[in-house]
Amino acid sequence: MHNRVVDGWRLAVGTLTILPVSPPRSVDRRVAGVAAVVSPIAFAPVALAAGLGGWGLARVLPVAVVALLMIGLVAWLTRAIHLDGLADTADGLGSGRPAERALEIMRRGDIGPMGVVTLIVVLGVQVASVAALAGRPWGWLAVATALAAGRGALVIAGRRGVPAARPDGLGAVFASSVPVVLAAGVWLFLALALSVAAQLSAGRWWLGLLAAIAGATIAWCLVRTASQRLDGITGDVLGASVEVATAGVLVVLTAG
Template structure:
């Protein structure tokens, strides 16, 4: 049995690795990113997502205190989350849209997804993701409700990433996703549990169930599309999955807010 101090060190190392994997925070793990270390640390992605969500919520709260409208506060909150992640997931979404929408062959699609330039599909995808999330946050409006929605969205969107990586094979032998490796079942289970916990505590059982169902459906559709078109998933596909998750959860939170 692993000593408690060693277990704590491993947990902290995984948390730092997960945070450095999806944010630009200077928290690089002391654990070498080899031999599947990144894959094992994916259980901590929802925790890293919670940090991102709290950052956006803090900006929204401050903006509201200064008298800005919900629309402006929401825009600043989205800017904060994009800044803290280095727009990593937005970049993945744009590349996915360009590759899956623009290429005719598998090889060409993968080539487009590796191209740093952005095309029409990518621009449209970015407009949609920012527009939908901005509208949802502005609709929710109340700073506390926005905090809960952002925390739930960012945690749950990343909670499904390990399962997606485990169930959908890498589309190519190199690249971010392939180098990270396949998350073990334990990491998938912990991440999934943390995601459900975040959804339930933040939104309540009803919204959590609706969000979980819709997020699962979105993931299944993306997985099917990726397998059919490029043979599996890439780092860009994972970024697109995260963005879809954010959109779904925020829209669920906004829809229930309007129904009150």
């Protein structure tokens, strides 16, 4: 059990960030399940770095510039892996092709028009939302919490009953690795964290609850669509679910 937790932590940190960490000694579905569950906490250092960096820059720069720099920093500290998955997923699902052909499109290294437009829209929503939050008291904490909460999408994509579209890759390892009850528990924890951040930044704790519901729902819809169209999830779908969940959480928090 101890080895599984350690390997899961290492897998989460090594996959979600550029922070140096020893590679896991083994990677299987149980280790991937642990990685998915701890992913919001494993990502917390990056989220806090972006939030605190934005707090400092907001004192000397316009919030729009600060927001763009914050999202850019997150992309750099994650090797833009989730954004790559978002673009590939958009190209695959947007192609309208059968599952086998759509998966081939997602395997290619190039980005098509659907991927480009999706990146522009999702990143634009994230930047605009961060700009709205950055000027508020404790806004940096709301942003950091939202960024970490978006990684909770991994437990939704990896919950039991969701198949893998391919026999290899991250999708095959993470698919059906998280019990549904545990996935729900992760999001209850995230809802609590977001509620605290929303209370501090906007004086409306219930916005945090709504933000958690929005993020989880958007991730669930994407995973369901991918499962129906692709016959399962892939590593790209995992990344895409993180980005759309993050956008959903941020948008709701700006309502305060």
